[in-house]
Amino acid sequence: MTEPEQTVEITSEAELRQLLGPVAPAAAKKERQSLHEHHRQWIARSPLCLIGTSAADGSCDVSPKGDPPGFVKVLDDTTLVIPDRPGNRRTDSYRNILANPRVGLLFLVPGRGDTLRVNGRARLLRDAPFFDGMTVKGHRPAIALLVETEQIYFHCSRAFLRSGLWQTHTWDPDAAPSRASISKSLEKPEKSLEELERYYGPQYGQNDLYA
Template sequence: MGSVIDSQEALRELIGESSPTTQQKILDRIDDHARNLIAHSPFVLLATSAPDGSCDVSPRGDPAGSVLVLDDRTLVLADRPGNKLVDSFRNIVDNPHAGLLFLVPGMNETLRVNGRATLVSDAPYFDRLVVKGKRPRLAVVVEVEELYMHCAKAFLRSSLWEPETWPERSALPSLGTILRDQLCLAVSVEELDARLNEGSRTKQY
Protein backbone atom coordinates (compact mmCIF):
# COMPACT_ATOMS: atom_id res chain seq x y z
CA MET A 1 0.00 0.00 0.00
CA GLY A 2 2.94 2.33 0.54
CA SER A 3 3.66 4.84 3.30
CA VAL A 4 0.40 5.39 5.21
CA ILE A 5 -0.39 8.74 6.83
CA ASP A 6 -2.35 7.83 9.95
CA SER A 7 -2.21 10.92 12.15
CA GLN A 8 -2.94 14.63 11.95
CA GLU A 9 0.66 15.36 12.91
CA ALA A 10 2.07 13.23 10.09
CA LEU A 11 -0.29 14.87 7.62
CA ARG A 12 0.75 18.38 8.63
CA GLU A 13 4.42 17.45 8.61
CA LEU A 14 4.07 16.36 4.99
CA ILE A 15 1.71 19.07 3.68
CA GLY A 16 2.42 22.01 5.98
CA GLU A 17 0.00 24.59 7.34
CA SER A 18 -2.44 26.70 5.34
CA SER A 19 -1.76 30.41 5.12
CA PRO A 20 -3.59 32.96 7.29
CA THR A 21 -5.28 34.29 4.15
CA THR A 22 -6.64 30.83 3.34
CA GLN A 23 -8.05 30.53 6.86
CA GLN A 24 -9.60 33.99 6.70
CA LYS A 25 -11.51 33.24 3.50
CA ILE A 26 -13.72 30.73 5.34
CA LEU A 27 -16.99 32.51 6.11
CA ASP A 28 -19.91 31.48 8.31
CA ARG A 29 -22.55 33.15 6.15
CA ILE A 30 -23.71 33.64 2.56
CA ASP A 31 -22.25 36.95 1.38
CA ASP A 32 -23.21 38.85 -1.79
CA HIS A 33 -20.57 37.12 -3.92
CA ALA A 34 -21.77 33.69 -2.82
CA ARG A 35 -25.38 34.67 -3.54
CA ASN A 36 -24.34 35.73 -7.04
CA LEU A 37 -22.53 32.46 -7.75
CA ILE A 38 -25.39 30.35 -6.38
CA ALA A 39 -27.82 32.28 -8.58
CA HIS A 40 -25.72 31.43 -11.66
CA SER A 41 -25.03 27.79 -10.80
CA PRO A 42 -27.13 25.12 -12.58
CA PHE A 43 -25.20 22.24 -11.03
CA VAL A 44 -24.27 21.35 -7.46
CA LEU A 45 -22.77 18.27 -5.82
CA LEU A 46 -24.29 17.20 -2.50
CA ALA A 47 -22.03 15.16 -0.19
CA THR A 48 -23.43 13.30 2.81
CA SER A 49 -22.36 10.46 5.09
CA ALA A 50 -24.04 7.82 7.20
CA PRO A 51 -23.31 7.42 10.93
CA ASP A 52 -20.97 4.51 10.11
CA GLY A 53 -18.85 6.81 7.92
CA SER A 54 -19.98 5.50 4.52
CA CYS A 55 -20.27 8.41 2.09
CA ASP A 56 -22.34 9.50 -0.87
CA VAL A 57 -21.97 12.30 -3.43
CA SER A 58 -25.02 13.13 -5.51
CA PRO A 59 -25.22 15.47 -8.54
CA ARG A 60 -28.07 17.98 -8.52
CA GLY A 61 -29.05 19.94 -11.62
CA ASP A 62 -31.71 22.57 -12.27
CA PRO A 63 -31.94 25.84 -14.20
CA ALA A 64 -29.59 28.45 -12.75
CA GLY A 65 -31.30 30.32 -9.93
CA SER A 66 -33.29 27.32 -8.70
CA VAL A 67 -31.36 27.00 -5.43
CA LEU A 68 -33.00 29.40 -2.98
CA VAL A 69 -31.10 31.62 -0.57
CA LEU A 70 -33.61 32.26 2.21
CA ASP A 71 -31.25 34.37 4.30
CA ASP A 72 -27.53 34.79 5.04
CA ARG A 73 -27.29 31.28 6.49
CA THR A 74 -29.95 29.18 4.77
CA LEU A 75 -30.07 27.44 1.37
CA VAL A 76 -32.83 25.29 -0.12
CA LEU A 77 -32.41 22.69 -2.87
CA ALA A 78 -35.44 21.04 -4.45
CA ASP A 79 -35.52 17.30 -4.99
CA ARG A 80 -36.42 16.09 -8.47
CA PRO A 81 -37.51 12.61 -9.63
CA GLY A 82 -34.68 10.08 -9.60
CA ASN A 83 -33.90 6.43 -9.00
CA LYS A 84 -35.52 6.41 -5.52
CA LEU A 85 -32.43 4.99 -3.84
CA VAL A 86 -32.42 8.26 -1.80
CA ASP A 87 -28.89 7.59 -0.52
CA SER A 88 -28.35 11.26 0.32
CA PHE A 89 -31.67 11.58 2.10
CA ARG A 90 -31.22 8.44 4.17
CA ASN A 91 -27.87 9.80 5.28
CA ILE A 92 -29.31 13.22 6.16
CA VAL A 93 -32.02 11.66 8.32
CA ASP A 94 -29.36 9.95 10.43
CA ASN A 95 -26.48 12.42 10.08
CA PRO A 96 -27.31 16.02 9.13
CA HIS A 97 -23.77 17.09 8.19
CA ALA A 98 -23.53 17.87 4.46
CA GLY A 99 -21.21 19.49 1.96
CA LEU A 100 -22.09 21.30 -1.26
CA LEU A 101 -19.95 22.19 -4.26
CA PHE A 102 -21.46 24.76 -6.65
CA LEU A 103 -20.22 24.88 -10.26
CA VAL A 104 -20.79 27.63 -12.82
CA PRO A 105 -20.14 26.62 -16.45
CA GLY A 106 -16.93 28.12 -17.76
CA MET A 107 -15.79 29.30 -14.33
CA ASN A 108 -12.76 27.51 -12.89
CA GLU A 109 -13.39 28.51 -9.28
CA THR A 110 -16.05 26.72 -7.26
CA LEU A 111 -18.05 27.58 -4.16
CA ARG A 112 -17.84 25.17 -1.24
CA VAL A 113 -20.49 25.10 1.48
CA ASN A 114 -20.58 22.95 4.61
CA GLY A 115 -23.48 22.85 7.02
CA ARG A 116 -26.37 20.96 8.58
CA ALA A 117 -29.07 19.61 6.31
CA THR A 118 -32.75 18.96 7.01
CA LEU A 119 -35.39 17.32 4.80
CA VAL A 120 -38.63 19.26 4.39
CA SER A 121 -41.79 17.97 2.69
CA ASP A 122 -43.58 21.32 2.46
CA ALA A 123 -43.08 25.00 3.24
CA PRO A 124 -44.30 28.36 1.87
CA TYR A 125 -41.16 28.68 -0.29
CA PHE A 126 -41.99 25.45 -2.19
CA ASP A 127 -43.95 27.57 -4.67
CA ARG A 128 -40.62 29.22 -5.58
CA LEU A 129 -39.11 25.78 -6.31
CA VAL A 130 -41.56 25.01 -9.13
CA VAL A 131 -39.82 24.25 -12.44
CA LYS A 132 -41.76 23.49 -15.64
CA GLY A 133 -44.96 23.50 -13.63
CA LYS A 134 -43.78 20.77 -11.25
CA ARG A 135 -43.68 21.38 -7.49
CA PRO A 136 -41.18 19.20 -5.61
CA ARG A 137 -42.34 16.79 -2.93
CA LEU A 138 -39.15 17.23 -0.95
CA ALA A 139 -36.41 19.79 -0.41
CA VAL A 140 -33.08 19.93 1.39
CA VAL A 141 -32.60 22.89 3.71
CA VAL A 142 -28.95 23.61 4.56
CA GLU A 143 -27.90 25.79 7.47
CA VAL A 144 -24.54 27.18 6.43
CA GLU A 145 -21.66 26.71 8.87
CA GLU A 146 -18.73 27.21 6.48
CA LEU A 147 -18.53 28.80 3.05
CA TYR A 148 -15.52 29.58 0.92
CA MET A 149 -14.20 29.83 -2.62
CA HIS A 150 -12.11 26.96 -3.94
CA CYS A 151 -9.28 27.93 -6.27
CA ALA A 152 -9.11 27.10 -9.99
CA LYS A 153 -6.22 24.63 -9.92
CA ALA A 154 -8.27 21.42 -10.24
CA PHE A 155 -10.20 22.76 -13.23
CA LEU A 156 -7.07 24.13 -14.86
CA ARG A 157 -5.24 20.82 -14.42
CA SER A 158 -8.17 18.85 -15.83
CA SER A 159 -9.02 21.34 -18.63
CA LEU A 160 -12.62 20.53 -17.80
CA TRP A 161 -14.22 23.37 -19.74
CA GLU A 162 -12.01 22.98 -22.86
CA PRO A 163 -13.95 20.95 -25.47
CA GLU A 164 -10.82 20.14 -27.43
CA THR A 165 -9.62 17.99 -24.50
CA TRP A 166 -12.85 16.02 -24.20
CA PRO A 167 -12.88 12.37 -25.34
CA GLU A 168 -14.95 11.40 -28.36
CA ARG A 169 -18.33 10.31 -27.03
CA SER A 170 -18.35 7.42 -29.48
CA ALA A 171 -15.23 6.04 -27.77
CA LEU A 172 -17.19 5.52 -24.55
CA PRO A 173 -19.96 2.97 -23.96
CA SER A 174 -23.57 4.09 -23.70
CA LEU A 175 -25.44 3.68 -20.44
CA GLY A 176 -27.45 0.90 -22.06
CA THR A 177 -24.24 -0.98 -22.85
CA ILE A 178 -22.96 -0.59 -19.31
CA LEU A 179 -26.20 -1.72 -17.67
CA ARG A 180 -26.63 -4.66 -20.03
CA ASP A 181 -23.16 -5.92 -19.18
CA GLN A 182 -23.30 -5.17 -15.44
CA LEU A 183 -26.75 -6.70 -14.95
CA CYS A 184 -26.42 -9.47 -17.57
CA LEU A 185 -29.66 -8.36 -19.23
CA ALA A 186 -31.13 -10.29 -22.15
CA VAL A 187 -32.08 -7.21 -24.13
CA SER A 188 -30.43 -5.29 -26.94
CA VAL A 189 -28.32 -2.21 -26.26
CA GLU A 190 -30.45 -0.26 -28.72
CA GLU A 191 -33.64 -1.05 -26.81
CA LEU A 192 -32.07 -0.19 -23.46
CA ASP A 193 -30.67 3.09 -24.73
CA ALA A 194 -34.04 4.02 -26.23
CA ARG A 195 -35.80 3.37 -22.91
CA LEU A 196 -33.19 5.27 -20.92
CA ASN A 197 -33.19 8.24 -23.28
CA GLU A 198 -36.97 8.45 -23.23
CA GLY A 199 -37.04 8.26 -19.44
CA SER A 200 -34.42 10.98 -19.11
CA ARG A 201 -36.27 13.19 -21.58
CA THR A 202 -39.79 12.82 -20.16
CA LYS A 203 -39.21 12.37 -16.42
CA GLN A 204 -36.95 15.28 -15.51
CA TYR A 205 -39.49 16.94 -13.19
Protein backbone atom coordinates in the same frame (compact mmCIF):
# COMPACT_ATOMS: atom_id res chain seq x y z
CA MET B 1 -6.84 -5.74 -0.39
CA THR B 2 -3.22 -6.81 -0.76
CA GLU B 3 -0.91 -3.81 -0.53
CA PRO B 4 2.65 -3.61 -1.89
CA GLU B 5 5.33 -3.80 0.77
CA GLN B 6 6.45 -0.27 -0.12
CA THR B 7 3.10 1.27 0.90
CA VAL B 8 3.63 3.96 3.58
CA GLU B 9 0.51 5.26 5.29
CA ILE B 10 -0.01 8.70 6.82
CA THR B 11 -1.46 8.27 10.30
CA SER B 12 -1.48 11.73 11.92
CA GLU B 13 -2.26 15.35 11.12
CA ALA B 14 1.25 16.30 12.20
CA GLU B 15 2.72 13.96 9.59
CA LEU B 16 0.31 15.35 7.00
CA ARG B 17 1.39 18.93 7.75
CA GLN B 18 5.03 17.93 7.62
CA LEU B 19 4.53 16.63 4.09
CA LEU B 20 2.27 19.37 2.71
CA GLY B 21 3.22 22.39 4.78
CA PRO B 22 1.04 24.86 6.69
CA VAL B 23 -2.22 26.33 5.44
CA ALA B 24 -1.68 29.56 3.53
CA PRO B 25 -2.94 32.54 5.60
CA ALA B 26 -5.32 33.67 2.84
CA ALA B 27 -6.83 30.19 2.58
CA ALA B 28 -7.28 29.95 6.34
CA LYS B 29 -9.02 33.34 6.55
CA LYS B 30 -11.45 33.01 3.64
CA GLU B 31 -14.05 30.96 5.50
CA ARG B 32 -17.36 32.59 6.43
CA GLN B 33 -20.45 31.31 8.19
CA SER B 34 -22.91 33.65 6.48
CA LEU B 35 -23.55 34.21 2.79
CA HIS B 36 -21.89 37.22 1.15
CA GLU B 37 -23.48 38.83 -1.90
CA HIS B 38 -20.87 37.11 -4.08
CA HIS B 39 -21.97 33.73 -2.66
CA ARG B 40 -25.60 34.57 -3.40
CA GLN B 41 -24.78 35.55 -6.98
CA TRP B 42 -22.81 32.36 -7.54
CA ILE B 43 -25.63 30.15 -6.23
CA ALA B 44 -28.10 32.05 -8.43
CA ARG B 45 -25.96 31.24 -11.52
CA SER B 46 -25.23 27.61 -10.65
CA PRO B 47 -27.17 24.86 -12.45
CA LEU B 48 -25.41 22.01 -10.63
CA CYS B 49 -24.77 21.24 -6.98
CA LEU B 50 -22.99 18.19 -5.59
CA ILE B 51 -24.21 17.07 -2.16
CA GLY B 52 -21.87 15.07 0.07
CA THR B 53 -23.34 13.15 3.00
CA SER B 54 -22.30 10.48 5.48
CA ALA B 55 -24.37 7.84 7.24
CA ALA B 56 -24.20 7.03 10.93
CA ASP B 57 -21.73 4.21 10.21
CA GLY B 58 -19.43 6.54 8.26
CA SER B 59 -20.32 5.32 4.77
CA CYS B 60 -20.43 8.23 2.31
CA ASP B 61 -22.35 9.39 -0.73
CA VAL B 62 -22.10 12.26 -3.22
CA SER B 63 -25.24 13.07 -5.19
CA PRO B 64 -25.56 15.58 -8.07
CA LYS B 65 -28.56 17.91 -8.17
CA GLY B 66 -29.19 19.86 -11.35
CA ASP B 67 -31.82 22.25 -12.65
CA PRO B 68 -31.98 25.65 -14.35
CA PRO B 69 -29.64 28.20 -12.70
CA GLY B 70 -31.13 29.57 -9.51
CA PHE B 71 -32.89 26.34 -8.53
CA VAL B 72 -31.22 26.52 -5.12
CA LYS B 73 -32.95 29.27 -3.15
CA VAL B 74 -31.25 31.44 -0.55
CA LEU B 75 -33.72 32.13 2.27
CA ASP B 76 -31.47 34.33 4.40
CA ASP B 77 -27.80 34.90 5.24
CA THR B 78 -27.34 31.41 6.71
CA THR B 79 -30.06 29.29 5.10
CA LEU B 80 -30.54 27.83 1.64
CA VAL B 81 -32.91 25.22 0.25
CA ILE B 82 -32.47 22.62 -2.51
CA PRO B 83 -35.59 21.14 -4.16
CA ASP B 84 -35.82 17.45 -4.97
CA ARG B 85 -36.63 16.35 -8.52
CA PRO B 86 -37.76 12.97 -9.94
CA GLY B 87 -34.88 10.49 -10.12
CA ASN B 88 -34.00 6.91 -9.29
CA ARG B 89 -35.60 7.10 -5.82
CA ARG B 90 -32.59 5.48 -4.10
CA THR B 91 -32.64 8.37 -1.55
CA ASP B 92 -29.06 7.58 -0.47
CA SER B 93 -28.22 11.13 0.59
CA TYR B 94 -31.62 11.70 2.22
CA ARG B 95 -31.35 8.54 4.31
CA ASN B 96 -27.87 9.61 5.35
CA ILE B 97 -29.15 13.03 6.45
CA LEU B 98 -31.83 11.43 8.63
CA ALA B 99 -29.02 9.70 10.52
CA ASN B 100 -26.34 12.40 10.25
CA PRO B 101 -27.37 15.96 9.30
CA ARG B 102 -23.88 17.13 8.27
CA VAL B 103 -23.61 17.96 4.57
CA GLY B 104 -21.05 19.38 2.16
CA LEU B 105 -22.16 21.22 -0.98
CA LEU B 106 -20.16 22.10 -4.08
CA PHE B 107 -21.69 24.61 -6.51
CA LEU B 108 -20.42 24.69 -10.12
CA VAL B 109 -20.85 27.35 -12.79
CA PRO B 110 -20.13 26.10 -16.35
CA GLY B 111 -16.90 27.48 -17.74
CA ARG B 112 -15.59 28.59 -14.34
CA GLY B 113 -12.72 26.80 -12.66
CA ASP B 114 -13.41 28.09 -9.17
CA THR B 115 -16.21 26.51 -7.14
CA LEU B 116 -18.24 27.45 -4.07
CA ARG B 117 -18.08 25.13 -1.08
CA VAL B 118 -20.74 25.20 1.61
CA ASN B 119 -20.75 22.98 4.69
CA GLY B 120 -23.50 22.87 7.25
CA ARG B 121 -26.42 21.02 8.80
CA ALA B 122 -29.40 19.82 6.80
CA ARG B 123 -33.03 18.94 7.38
CA LEU B 124 -35.56 17.26 5.10
CA LEU B 125 -38.81 19.16 4.57
CA ARG B 126 -42.01 17.76 3.09
CA ASP B 127 -43.66 21.17 2.74
CA ALA B 128 -43.07 24.86 3.37
CA PRO B 129 -44.39 28.18 2.01
CA PHE B 130 -41.44 28.49 -0.38
CA PHE B 131 -42.16 25.17 -2.16
CA ASP B 132 -44.43 26.95 -4.65
CA GLY B 133 -41.52 29.14 -5.72
CA MET B 134 -39.46 26.04 -6.60
CA THR B 135 -41.97 24.67 -9.11
CA VAL B 136 -40.43 23.91 -12.52
CA LYS B 137 -42.54 22.88 -15.54
CA GLY B 138 -45.47 22.23 -13.27
CA HIS B 139 -43.49 20.03 -10.88
CA ARG B 140 -43.72 21.15 -7.27
CA PRO B 141 -41.08 19.34 -5.20
CA ALA B 142 -42.30 16.70 -2.78
CA ILE B 143 -39.15 17.12 -0.66
CA ALA B 144 -36.65 19.91 -0.15
CA LEU B 145 -33.32 19.98 1.64
CA LEU B 146 -32.91 22.90 4.04
CA VAL B 147 -29.26 23.67 4.80
CA GLU B 148 -28.08 25.91 7.63
CA THR B 149 -24.62 27.15 6.67
CA GLU B 150 -21.61 26.80 8.96
CA GLN B 151 -18.63 27.13 6.60
CA ILE B 152 -18.60 28.90 3.22
CA TYR B 153 -15.71 29.67 0.90
CA PHE B 154 -14.64 29.78 -2.73
CA HIS B 155 -12.27 27.06 -3.88
CA CYS B 156 -9.50 27.87 -6.37
CA SER B 157 -9.52 26.63 -9.97
CA ARG B 158 -6.35 24.51 -9.98
CA ALA B 159 -8.17 21.17 -10.22
CA PHE B 160 -10.23 22.37 -13.19
CA LEU B 161 -7.19 23.87 -14.88
CA ARG B 162 -5.18 20.67 -14.46
CA SER B 163 -8.05 18.50 -15.69
CA GLY B 164 -8.99 20.78 -18.59
CA LEU B 165 -12.62 20.05 -17.80
CA TRP B 166 -14.11 23.00 -19.69
CA GLN B 167 -11.70 22.83 -22.63
CA THR B 168 -13.94 21.38 -25.31
CA HIS B 169 -11.05 20.24 -27.53
CA THR B 170 -10.13 17.70 -24.81
CA TRP B 171 -13.63 16.19 -24.65
CA ASP B 172 -13.99 12.60 -25.84
CA PRO B 173 -17.41 11.29 -24.77
CA ASP B 174 -16.85 8.01 -26.64
CA ALA B 175 -13.69 7.16 -24.68
CA ALA B 176 -15.76 5.33 -22.04
CA PRO B 177 -18.39 2.64 -22.75
CA SER B 178 -21.74 4.02 -23.88
CA ARG B 179 -24.55 4.47 -21.38
CA ALA B 180 -26.43 1.68 -23.16
CA SER B 181 -23.45 -0.70 -22.83
CA ILE B 182 -23.05 0.10 -19.15
CA SER B 183 -26.75 -0.49 -18.53
CA LYS B 184 -26.66 -3.80 -20.43
CA SER B 185 -23.67 -5.07 -18.43
CA LEU B 186 -24.53 -3.83 -14.96
CA GLU B 187 -28.19 -2.86 -14.63
CA LYS B 188 -30.53 -4.33 -17.25
CA PRO B 189 -28.97 -7.54 -18.63
CA GLU B 190 -32.40 -8.78 -19.70
CA LYS B 191 -32.70 -5.94 -22.23
CA SER B 192 -31.09 -6.09 -25.65
CA LEU B 193 -28.35 -3.60 -26.46
CA GLU B 194 -30.48 -2.30 -29.34
CA GLU B 195 -33.38 -1.56 -26.96
CA LEU B 196 -31.09 0.28 -24.59
CA GLU B 197 -29.44 2.27 -27.37
CA ARG B 198 -32.86 3.46 -28.47
CA TYR B 199 -33.82 4.30 -24.88
CA TYR B 200 -30.64 6.27 -24.21
CA GLY B 201 -30.60 7.78 -27.70
CA PRO B 202 -30.96 11.45 -28.68
CA GLN B 203 -34.51 11.64 -27.37
CA TYR B 204 -33.48 10.60 -23.84
CA GLY B 205 -32.56 14.12 -22.75
CA GLN B 206 -35.72 15.50 -24.31
CA ASN B 207 -38.09 13.35 -22.27
CA ASP B 208 -40.10 14.95 -19.48
CA LEU B 209 -37.44 15.21 -16.79
CA TYR B 210 -39.97 16.30 -14.21
CA ALA B 211 -42.56 13.53 -14.61
